Amino acid sequence: MNVTIKDVAKLANVAPSTVSRVIANSSKISEKTKERVRAAMQELGYHPNFNARSLANNTTKTLGIVMPNSAKVAFQNPFFPEVIRGITAKAHQENYGLYLSTGQTEEEILDEVMEMVYGHRVDGIILLYSRIGDKVMPFLLEKEFPFVLIGRPYDIDESLVTYVNNDNYKATKTVTEYLLLLGHEKIGFIGGSLDFVLTLDHLQGYKDALEKANITVRDEFIVHQSEVKEGGQDAIIELMSLNQRPTALVVTDDIMSFGVLRMLDEMGVKVPEDLSLVSFNNVMISEFSSPPMTTVDIHIYDLGFRATELLISDVLHPEQAKRKEIISHKLIKRQTCSKVKKG
Amino acid sequence: MNVTIKDVAKLANVAPSTVSRVIANSSKISEKTKERVRAAMQELGYHPNFNARSLANNTTKTLGIVMPNSAKVAFQNPFFPEVIRGITAKAHQENYGLYLSTGQTEEEILDEVMEMVYGHRVDGIILLYSRIGDKVMPFLLEKEFPFVLIGRPYDIDESLVTYVNNDNYKATKTVTEYLLLLGHEKIGFIGGSLDFVLTLDHLQGYKDALEKANITVRDEFIVHQSEVKEGGQDAIIELMSLNQRPTALVVTDDIMSFGVLRMLDEMGVKVPEDLSLVSFNNVMISEFSSPPMTTVDIHIYDLGFRATELLISDVLHPEQAKRKEIISHKLIKRQTCSKVKKG
DNA sequence: CTGAAAGCGCTTACAG
DNA sequence: CTGAAAGCGCTTACAG
Numbered sequence: 001m002n003v004t005i006k007d008v009a010k011l012a013n014v015a016p017s018t019v020s021r022v023i024a025n026s027s028k029i030s031e032k033t034k035e036r037v038r039a040a041m042q043e044l045g046y047h048p049n050f051n052a053r054s055l056a057n058n059t060t061k062t063l064g065i066v067m068p069n070s071a072k073v074a075f076q077n078p079f080f081p082e083v084i085r086g087i088t089a090k091a092h093q094e095n096y097g098l099y100l101s102t103g104q105t106e107e108e109i110l111d112e113v114m115e116m117v118y119g120h121r122v123d124g125i126i127l128l129y130s131r132i133g134d135k136v137m138p139f140l141l142e143k144e145f146p147f148v149l150i151g152r153p154y155d156i157d158e159s160l161v162t163y164v165n166n167d168n169y170k171a172t173k174t175v176t177e178y179l180l181l182l183g184h185e186k187i188g189f190i191g192g193s194l195d196f197v198l199t200l201d202h203l204q205g206y207k208d209a210l211e212k213a214n215i216t217v218r219d220e221f222i223v224h225q226s227e228v229k230e231g232g233q234d235a236i237i238e239l240m241s242l243n244q245r246p247t248a249l250v251v252t253d254d255i256m257s258f259g260v261l262r263m264l265d266e267m268g269v270k271v272p273e274d275l276s277l278v279s280f281n282n283v284m285i286s287e288f289s290s291p292p293m294t295t296v297d298i299h300i301y302d303l304g305f306r307a308t309e310l311l312i313s314d315v316l317h318p319e320q321a322k323r324k325e326i327i328s329h330k331l332i333k334r335q336t337c338s339k340v341k342k343g
Numbered sequence: 344m345n346v347t348i349k350d351v352a353k354l355a356n357v358a359p360s361t362v363s364r365v366i367a368n369s370s371k372i373s374e375k376t377k378e379r380v381r382a383a384m385q386e387l388g389y390h391p392n393f394n395a396r397s398l399a400n401n402t403t404k405t406l407g408i409v410m411p412n413s414a415k416v417a418f419q420n421p422f423f424p425e426v427i428r429g430i431t432a433k434a435h436q437e438n439y440g441l442y443l444s445t446g447q448t449e450e451e452i453l454d455e456v457m458e459m460v461y462g463h464r465v466d467g468i469i470l471l472y473s474r475i476g477d478k479v480m481p482f483l484l485e486k487e488f489p490f491v492l493i494g495r496p497y498d499i500d501e502s503l504v505t506y507v508n509n510d511n512y513k514a515t516k517t518v519t520e521y522l523l524l525l526g527h528e529k530i531g532f533i534g535g536s537l538d539f540v541l542t543l544d545h546l547q548g549y550k551d552a553l554e555k556a557n558i559t560v561r562d563e564f565i566v567h568q569s570e571v572k573e574g575g576q577d578a579i580i581e582l583m584s585l586n587q588r589p590t591a592l593v594v595t596d597d598i599m600s601f602g603v604l605r606m607l608d609e610m611g612v613k614v615p616e617d618l619s620l621v622s623f624n625n626v627m628i629s630e631f632s633s634p635p636m637t638t639v640d641i642h643i644y645d646l647g648f649r650a651t652e653l654l655i656s657d658v659l660h661p662e663q664a665k666r667k668e669i670i671s672h673k674l675i676k677r678q679t680c681s682k683v684k685k686g
Numbered sequence: 687c688t689g690a691a692a693g694c695g696c697t698t699a700c701a702g
Numbered sequence: 703c704t705g706a707a708a709g710c711g712c713t714t715a716c717a718g
Contacts, residue, residue: 694714
């Protein structure tokens, strides 16, 4: 019922193998034959069967995207759509398809990745996160399956994995120093779950900036929230209940900042007059908060785009050395920061 | 190099066909044999090759997701992640994989869909939008390829397609009537591009509510914006420059509302004192706007979940009648609406 | 430059 | 309940 390579071959009066070569645009086939075959394909409305091709040459032309287990939460954060947008752009350019992970728990995700690999569903995998104790990467490493990490490897020799990341340590350090320059000394930190390597980097940058300025790091100023949504709110209540309130806040995610700003508004705390805030990601809507937030643009789209580029290159040349790439970041100053109030 | 069905067969001392039947868990195989075969699979670390299976039985166990061409814009709107989340949940439950469209233009998307269909990449397709003049649906219809639409068909006999939708007409009508009840008579409308069927429904609901209340529909109160992001801003400037400003606004998208609220704040227009606003979608962060927005929850997740359920059912039973399903909506009252000011 | 043949790893009537 | 055989639609050495 379906038009196959054989039908085309018959009509064009050539062997199936020749048709196959025309599809691959092999240089060994004469222009004349190519034209004849192409005409036959046109006439019959031929389209190659991907599964057959994949089976024959062990290649799928599709890339797997693996999201953190908290898909529920994750996808509510514009980070993921945006990084996927970058991935999509490059993948489309290079004629790769995209296969999405659907697992909700760490275990399910590992199962899926195993299926992607063993089942030959994809040629390579993009990991959208780096989590401590993660088992996906060790598995991929062991199978020598091409993958690229968005984030940085942890507990694993860096030379073994291709990854693209921001300098999150430096970004957080800079941002904290910026707050210090504005005269703030009581600076709070609201970050994500300590399960993520990202959070470690954020935290270290924050601490080092303070220490460099000879300011003691206070544990009660540091709050971690895995649940981005309500997290922002709980965190701010905690901080604002302290005897010594911070006068500035480093919040590591724009969506969290939305929650924080809302909460502060309700509590009657004026931003930036009473409290300054610096955020991270520069997600589209972050300029629509009130007041519009000062935030670090980490070029999410580029993370996805470059990761895909590197992955495809690794897929095509598995023998080449792993590479790392740092995507630049940029502080976008809007209206949530001001000099500390005297007194 | 790879462990295949043959290796397992050899070790278990059965024929490859038997192994295949064990994988399919055929009831014709004795428990004893099953156990022996499973043990062999375990021992060898066997995993089925999906491409081979797909080729042999012409089934992929994967579903295609097709996003609107404006992927650039689209994905910035939390609607898509959220609907995909619903899709993901059901797909995972039923052991289906997900394949994502990557095209950026209408033409590219059609090409991709054709490739999905002709290339046997997916068993069925979920269309995340309904656009006027769209060519994807007619193609799918012609090929009799299983698909489900999120939205409603336009210019196509409804009995021909399975779809899941909200009653957007009624929702907008109700919301407008709510504003009327609060005493507003000058009610503006900020909607999406007229290319989308969704916008037609929104607009009709808005108009009918006004007409029913004997209020003339004013063209200058109606603004369409395709670009959600800046759109919100341009639109509000236009409206607020009128001699007769509206006292209330129906905005058909939360993200747009964020832009609108920001703009109003800058212009010194107080919400809800000077202007009321009702929005649509109840996206996660919509409760974090200031003030928190009153919006219609359209149960995006459910749209995706049910669509997937229906699609899988259509894939499995192509002969059955097409179905339609309306997902409920609910007005979430927060703080952007109040009675009209006297005078 | 082109063809005949084997093979990729499964599934599924058909027999028994 | 199990096996032998054909087939799914491609690709790719190997010959010529």
